[in-house]
Amino acid sequence: MSPQATPAGPPARVCILRLSALGDCANVVPAIRTLQAARPDIRISWIVNRAEAALVADLPGVECLIYDKRGGRTAIGALRRQLAGRRFDALLNMHASWRANRISLLVKADRRIGFDARRARDGQRLFVNERIPAIESRHVVDGFLAFAACLGATTPVFDWRVPVAASDREKAAALLGDDARDVLFISPCSSHTMRNWQAERYAAAADYAARRHDLRCVLVGGPSEVEKNMGQAIEQAMQAPVLNLIGATNLKQLLALFEFGRILLTPDSGPAHMANATDIATISLHAATDPRRSGAYRSRALCVDYFAEAAAAYRNATPDTVKWGARIEDDDQVMALIPVEAVTERIDQAVAQGPRE
Incomplete structure (x- = not known):
């Protein structure tokens, strides 16, 4: 599956799918900062588990769509209602798991970007139409930043800060x-x-x-x-x-x-x-x-x-x-x-x- 041509800059409406865990969600923040720096008017929605939302839900310029991993079908139904009638320019599926694959089907998006072959698992390739390029670095942070680069945000912003009252x-x-x-x-x-x-x-x-x-x-x-x-x-x-x-x-x-x-x-x-x-x-x-x-x-x-x-x-x-x-x-x-x-x-x-x- 060959990547589509990358636009000059990030699109306007982006959905990030990364449910957990706490450390991984913390490491998504630099990718968000990178997208926002490349396009200040970008609208980002993030599907995230309830527990991890306690850390990231108040990030400026980010709408968190809360999913409760313990909620079973009820949680799926609640997320479906939050996404009803919405379409995104791109889905960044930063979570390679069967649960995330299932949830990704609720997201309507023109570009559906997943991990490269080395990082992907649980059949994620069947749920996306693009994949990040293989990169030399093994680190999860660099993998997440590769998603931003796919959208044209190629200057990384290494900023993990979240609001603290x-x-x-x-x-x-x-x-x-x-x-x-x-x-x-x-x-x-x-x-x-x-x-x-x-x-x-x-x-x-x-x-x-x-x-x-x-x-x-x-x-x-x-x-x-x-x-x-x-x-x-x-x-x-x-x-x-x-x-x-x-x-x-x-x-x-x-x-x-x-x-x-x-x-x-x-x-x-x-x-x-x-x-x-x-x-x-x-x-x-x-x-x-x-x-x-x-x-x-x-x-x-x-x-x-x-x-x-x-x-x-x-x-x-x-x-x-x-x-x-x-x-x-x-x-x-x-x-x-x-x-x-x-x-x-x-x-x-x-x-x-x-x-x-």
């Missing part, structure tokens, strides 16, 4: 209190639990940061039992004082907290990608996933990369020979391949490079 910043400041030390935030959990590092290793890295660099350790995350249990385990294993804010914030307040931080330590997770909107240095931990694809984009030099070791141990392969987009989430020992020393080296590096300009 003054009240959310005030809440973040109140939670942190008056301690003026630089903050090491630890967001220890991913929604994929096999990507989580061990609690005692987080504790060891945090104790090192406190002892060597006088960093204050603050734990952050959502309200799930997995996250709360992880936070308690880290607290119990630490020698230095720690402030546990797991479950204490919504997404915007978490983002506001990152604005006060020096370093974020986290696995491949939504917060790792949300943090691109701030100047915090992000150390993301990768053994289960390939940082070339999903590392924190603005802090890629700080990724801790043990994906090659995991590919060798669990797939008898290399990062270049495992299946595209592979996740090595076989057991809870995958992330144990990452030693504490690899993380403390990155902490030293992040401190040495100073605050991001």
